Structure formats: C-alpha cells, structure tokens
Amino acid sequence: MSEIVHGLTNEPAWVARAVADPAAFAALYDHYFPRIYNYVRYRVVDAPTADDLTAQIFERALADLASYRQDRAPFGAWLFGIARHVIGDHFRTQRRRRWQSFEALRHHTPADPPPEQIAAANESHRQLLNAVATLRDRERDLIALKFGGDLTNREIARLTGLSESNVGVILHRALRRLRAVLEEDQDHD
Amino acid sequence: MTESKWTDQYDNDSNTDRALADLAQRLHDADFSASRPIRHELRQKLLRRLDERKTAANQGIRPTRTLSTRRKLAYAVVMLGLLALIVWSVPPLRSFAQDVIRTVGKISITDAPTWAERQIEMMAQGTPLPTFPPVTPDPNWPPRLLSLQEASQEVGFQALAPGYMPSGYTLFEQDVFTGDNGAEVSISYNYEATDTKLGQAEPDGSDFLIIQEMRWRDDAEESDWNVGSADVIDVTVRDQPGVWVEGMVLTIRTNKFVISVPGNMLLWEENGLTFVIQTHSLPLDEVLKVAESLSAHPEEIAAQYRATAEAAAAQISAQIGYPVYQPEQLPDGYGIESCQAATDHGLTLVRTRYRKRNSSDTVDVVQIPLDHPSVEHLWALRDAGQARHAIINGEPAFWVSMLIDPGWLELPPDLDLTRQSALIWQMDGYLFMIQSESLPLDTILRMGGSMVP
Numbered sequence: 001m002s003e004i005v006h007g008l009t010n011e012p013a014w015v016a017r018a019v020a021d022p023a024a025f026a027a028l029y030d031h032y033f034p035r036i037y038n039y040v041r042y043r044v045v046d047a048p049t050a051d052d053l054t055a056q057i058f059e060r061a062l063a064d065l066a067s068y069r070q071d072r073a074p075f076g077a078w079l080f081g082i083a084r085h086v087i088g089d090h091f092r093t094q095r096r097r098r099w100q101s102f103e104a105l106r107h108h109t110p111a112d113p114p115p116e117q118i119a120a121a122n123e124s125h126r127q128l129l130n131a132v133a134t135l136r137d138r139e140r141d142l143i144a145l146k147f148g149g150d151l152t153n154r155e156i157a158r159l160t161g162l163s164e165s166n167v168g169v170i171l172h173r174a175l176r177r178l179r180a181v182l183e184e185d186q187d188h189d
Numbered sequence: 190m191t192e193s194k195w196t197d198q199y200d201n202d203s204n205t206d207r208a209l210a211d212l213a214q215r216l217h218d219a220d221f222s223a224s225r226p227i228r229h230e231l232r233q234k235l236l237r238r239l240d241e242r243k244t245a246a247n248q249g250i251r252p253t254r255t256l257s258t259r260r261k262l263a264y265a266v267v268m269l270g271l272l273a274l275i276v277w278s279v280p281p282l283r284s285f286a287q288d289v290i291r292t293v294g295k296i297s298i299t300d301a302p303t304w305a306e307r308q309i310e311m312m313a314q315g316t317p318l319p320t321f322p323p324v325t326p327d328p329n330w331p332p333r334l335l336s337l338q339e340a341s342q343e344v345g346f347q348a349l350a351p352g353y354m355p356s357g358y359t360l361f362e363q364d365v366f367t368g369d370n371g372a373e374v375s376i377s378y379n380y381e382a383t384d385t386k387l388g389q390a391e392p393d394g395s396d397f398l399i400i401q402e403m404r405w406r407d408d409a410e411e412s413d414w415n416v417g418s419a420d421v422i423d424v425t426v427r428d429q430p431g432v433w434v435e436g437m438v439l440t441i442r443t444n445k446f447v448i449s450v451p452g453n454m455l456l457w458e459e460n461g462l463t464f465v466i467q468t469h470s471l472p473l474d475e476v477l478k479v480a481e482s483l484s485a486h487p488e489e490i491a492a493q494y495r496a497t498a499e500a501a502a503a504q505i506s507a508q509i510g511y512p513v514y515q516p517e518q519l520p521d522g523y524g525i526e527s528c529q530a531a532t533d534h535g536l537t538l539v540r541t542r543y544r545k546r547n548s549s550d551t552v553d554v555v556q557i558p559l560d561h562p563s564v565e566h567l568w569a570l571r572d573a574g575q576a577r578h579a580i581i582n583g584e585p586a587f588w589v590s591m592l593i594d595p596g597w598l599e600l601p602p603d604l605d606l607t608r609q610s611a612l613i614w615q616m617d618g619y620l621f622m623i624q625s626e627s628l629p630l631d632t633i634l635r636m637g638g639s640m641v642p
Contacts, residue, residue: 020239020242020243022236022239022240022243025235025236025239026232026236029232029235030232033222033228033231033232034220034222034223037221037222037225037228038219038220038221038222041221041222042216047221047225050221050225051225051227054227054231055227055231055234058231058235059235059238062235062238062239089334124215124219125219125221128215128216128219132216136629143216146216147213147216147217147219148216150217172209175209175212175213176209178212178216179208179209179212182212
C-alpha cells in the first residue's frame with residue numbers, strides 16, 4: 001500500500017484495480033469512508049441509521065463497481081450519487097412505514113425526534129447535528145455534501161443539478177441559519 | 190481560527206462572515222466516523238465479499254441475483270403454494286383434491302389449498318405446525334427502482350408499465366428477477382397504499398399491488414399456483430382470455446412481518462409473456478383498469494387519464510351545485526390526477542389530487558363547506574398553538590405539521606388525510622386544505638394564492 005499518499009494519487013488506476021483487487025478496494029474504502037459517513041451523518045438523525053445506510057452505500061458500490069465507467073463521472077461523484085440515492089430511498093421507506101396512532105394526533109407528536117434521541121460523540125457534535133436537523137432538506141443535503149463529504153461547490157452542482165452559484169448561495173444561507181440556531185441554543189444553555 | 194480553507198469563501202473581515210467561516214470549519218472538522226465500529230467491521234465484510242467474488246470468478250461461477258434469494262427477502266413475497274409443496278413433510282391430514290382448473294402460460298392454477306389454508310387446517314387438527322420462516326432484515330432493502338427502459342434492457346423484452354394507478358398507490362419497486370434455474374425472467378412492480386391497511390394486526394401493513402410480467406424459457410416446467418377455495422372467473426383482459434381469482438388467502442411476507450390476508454389475482458398471456466396482478470383489496474374493475482393501461486409509453490396513457498380527471502372536476506362541479514376550486518399555479522411537473530366528491534353529514538366535500546410526473550409525490554386540495562363539523566376541529570388545531578400562521582390573498586391561514594386522522598375529524602376515511610403537513614384557510618364560504626408530504630410551505634402558499642373556481 002506504499003503507493004497511497006495523502007488522498008489517493010492516480011485514483012482511476014485504483015478504481016480499475018478495485019473490481020478484483022481487495023487491496024485496491026480497501027484503499028478506496030479507507031479514503032472515502034469518513035467522507036461518506038460524515039455526509040450520511042449530517043443527513044439522518046441517529047448514528048445506527050447512519051451506520052446502516054453507510055453499509056448499504058458501500059455494498060451497493062462494491063456490487064456495481066464493475067459497471068462504473070470512469071469516462072462518465074469521477075469515482076467520488078459516482079459514489080456520492082449512490083449515497084444520495086440510498087438516503088433518498090431511506091426517507092421514502094420511512095414515509096411508507098411511518099404510522100402514528102390516533103392518540104399521537106391528539107397529543108401532537110412533532111415530526112422530528114426529541115433532541116435526547118440524537119446520539120452524538122460529544123456535546124459539540126450534538127449541537128451541530130441538532131442544528132443541521134433544523135435545516136430544510138435541500139440545505140441539509142448541501143451542507144452534508146460540502147462539509148461531511150468535503151466536496152467542492154462545482155462537484156455539488158454536478159451532483160444536484162443546481163448551478164454552482166446557486167449552490168454557493170444556498171450554502172451561505174444555510175450557514176447563516178445554522179449559526180442563528182446555534183446561537184439560540186447557547187442562549188438557552 | 191486564524192487561517193482555514195473556508196476563509197476565502199466566508200471571511201470578508203466582518204465579524205459576521207468570520208463567524209460563518211468558523212462554523213464552516215467546525216462542520217468540516219467534525220468527524221463522526223472515527224468512533225464508529227462499523228468502519229472496521231464493514232471493511233472486513235466487503236473485503237471478504239470481494240475475496241469470495243474473486244474465488245467464484247476463478248472457478249467460473251457467476252453470482253446472480255436470483256428470484257429465490259430476492260424473494261425470500263424482498264417486500265411482499267406472495268408464497269402461493271410454493272412453500273406448501275416443500276414445507277409440509279408432516280403426515281397428510283386428509284386427501285386434498287388438486288385439480289388443475291386453469292392454465293395461463295406455464296402457470297397451472299390448481300384448487301389445492303393455499304399455504305395459509307393448510308396451516309389453518311393443521312391447527313384445526315391439532316397437528317404441530319412447522320417453524321414459520323423467520324422474518325429477517327432485508328440486506329437488499331430498499332429494492333431497486335429501475336426506469337422502464339433500464340428494466341426492459343435488463344429483462345430482454347419490452348416491459349409495459351401502467352398509465353393508470355388507483356389513488357393512493359405509490360410505486361416503490363421496479364426490479365428484474367431471474368427464476369430458479371433461469372426458468373423465467375420477470376419484471377416486477379410493487380405498489381403500496383399507505384392509506385389502506387392489511388389488517389388490524391399489522392399497524393404498518395399497507396395495502397399492496399404487484400404487477401409481474403414474465404417470460405418463460407421454452408423448456409421450463411409448469412408451475413402450480415394453488416388458489417384453494419377462491420372463486421376463479423374467466424375474464425377478457427386486453428382482448429385476451431384471462432383469469433380472475435377472487436378471495437384467495439395470500440400469505441405476504443414483508444421486510445417486517447408475515448401475514449395471511451385475503452387477496453385477488455388477475456392472470457393473462459399476451460405476446461408470449463405471462464402477466465399477473467395481485468392485490469389485497471382492489472376489485473376486478475379497478476385491476477382491469479390497471480391492466481388495460483399497461484403500455485410501453487405509460488405517460489401517454491396517464492395524460493389521457495389526466496384529461497379525464499379535469500373533465501371529472503367539471504362534472505363534479507355541475508353535480509354538487511358549487512364550483513370546485515383549483516390552483517392556477519401548480520408546482521413544476523405536477524398535473525391533475527383525480528377529482529372525487531364524498532358526501533358526509535349531508536355535505537359534499539371535494540378532493541382534487543395532483544401528482545408529479547414520473548413520481549409518487551402528490552399534493553391534495555380538499556374543499557370543505559364551512560358548515561361541516563370537521564371545520565371546528567381544524568380551528569381547534571390552530572387555536573391550540575400548534576400552527577404556523579400565514580396569509581393567503583389577505584385571509585389568515587395556518588400551517589400544521591402533524592398526522593391528521595380522518596376519524597377524529599369526522600371525515601370519510603377515504604379522504605386520505607393522514608398526511609404530515611397541511612395548509613388550511615377559509616375563502617368564499619369554504620375551508621380549504623392543501624396537503625403534501627414533500628412540497629415546502631412557500632410552494633403550497635403559491636398554490637393556495639392561485640385558487641380559482
């Protein structure tokens with residue numbers, strides 16, 4: 001594995017080898033796992049769900065790796081495309097499975113789970129995740145891609161179909177909103 | 190923070206922008222993955238799988254996604270008699286008659302009892318029941334949702350998709366399967382209707398509709414499908430002879446539970462393909478409507494239904510004696526799907542449903558006369574302080590985000606009010622509700638502001 005320096009030099013070569021070479025796949029996995037996991041974590045409310053979805057993303061990537069074509073999209077874009085698809089399916093599944101009782105209506109259960117259900121590694125993470133959870137879906141996706149997935153605005157624009165400048169504007173607004181939420185949180189503490 | 194990769198983007202020397210740059214850095218630096226054991230466990234699992242694949246490739250074995258494997262795990266596997274033939278190694282309880290009563294392609298429909306009927310029979314006899322297949326989490330969940338073109342390419346024939354689907358049913362699976370030993374290849378569409386449930390015992394068991402299109406290998410053996418005591422009726426489907434099986438006991442396995450419920454099934458053969466539609470509650474006329482709408486270009490069929498729906502809205506207006514309001518501004522890609530009227534407490538309510546093209550996303554507009562008792566309940570929601578307030582054309586409106594139970598509101602259950610968010614306001618002597626699972630408030634507000642009779 002001495003060919004690996006910071007990041008992945010000559011990523012296309014690693015991808016080509018990864019279809020049949022566990023060492024090459026491991027290199028890709030090690031490189032992308034934190035970015036994919038952090039992206040997922042910003043999108044969903046709890047760590048076990050993030051674990052499950054991250055596993056689905058990499059399992060699907062492994063299953064479809066042979067059909068991946070480098071001339072169509074960089075590997076990272078392809079992988080994040082899978083991630084977005086898996087998360088979209090997850091939310092659709094949640095909608096299908098969600099059912100609340102008559103009692104729940106009368107006592108009004110908010111759509112989002114209470115903060116104490118959101119497990120985080122530490123208080124700072126908890127605050128961040130709680131704040132991110134208040135964003136609209138699209139803002140949350142972009143924040144997750146930008147800061148969890150460490151993607152550039154241009155990469156996000158390609159993935160989402162938005163213009164690069166629009167991505168920048170949405171991210172800026174989302175950050176302002178997050179900051180306001182975090183400040184409010186601090187005031188309450 | 191003195192310097193960071195976000196400085197250029199968010200720091201313009203003002204305190205505000207510096208705070209944003211700090212926040213950006215904080216978001217970027219938060220690593221939730223480091224402490225998760227899954228990182229190592231998943232790595233090992235994937236590498237093992239890659240090793241197995243490598244070994245299989247060296248041995249000339251090509252791993253396939255077979256029907257038997259997927260079906261054990263995927264949603265709504267209908268175990269039609271198949272298990273009955275395998276599982277029951279216990280002494281026979283009685284001699285079951287097993288006559289082939291119809292044949293559709295390679296499917297022989299027999300009057301042998303279904304899996305559930307045999308189980309009931311065994312319970313009545315006091316015979317110990319065999320172990321029920323465990324419900325395990327589906328590793329392939331969620332299922333694939335291929336496009337019609339992708340599915341057709343994969344299956345090797347032109348697949349057809351429905352241009353009509355009854356209100357409330359949403360597609361969540363469109364996948365391709367290969368039968369055991371390659372006997373058949375099929376495309377399967379799975380629809381779910383969350384507003385119609387399978388039974389009280391399974392609170393999250395939604396109604397289903399499954400469409401299968403199968404091509405059998407010439408030398409494939411015939412497959413017995415037992416329908417037990419169900420009624421078997423000859424029908425004509427798409428100008429072909431078909432069979433309608435009504436009231437058979439289907440056993441459904443989902444990724445969460447196994448349940449036996451009454452069900453109906455329509456089968457026919459067309460252009461060398463076998464078509465099967467299975468449903469829990471839809472009657473023959475609705476299933477026939479779905480069957481007749483199957484097309485390689487379902488959008489064209491759907492457009493015809495939309496035109497019919499618009500005509501229906503006009504007709505309903507004429508019938509009920511007051512105008513049906515519709516939004517002039519619809520969200521991008523949305524078109525009218527249906528318009529229905531229901532009489533309740535002597536008053537007529539109208540629901541118009543709009544659906545996004547090629548999507549399961551819908552938005553409903555419900556128009557309720559102000560005299561209806563449910564109006565009082567809706568005001569109570571607003572007054573209980575659970576609502577966000579808005580203005581539509583100068584009128585106060587409120588936005589609630591919760592589940593709404595039609596029973597509690599004393600509305601007919603088929604109005605499907607179990608949505609999460611609704612914008613509610615009063616105008617021209619009516620109460621209007623716009624409900625959507627996916628559309629944001631600003632889009633709903635634009636719809637509401639453009640309502641015209």
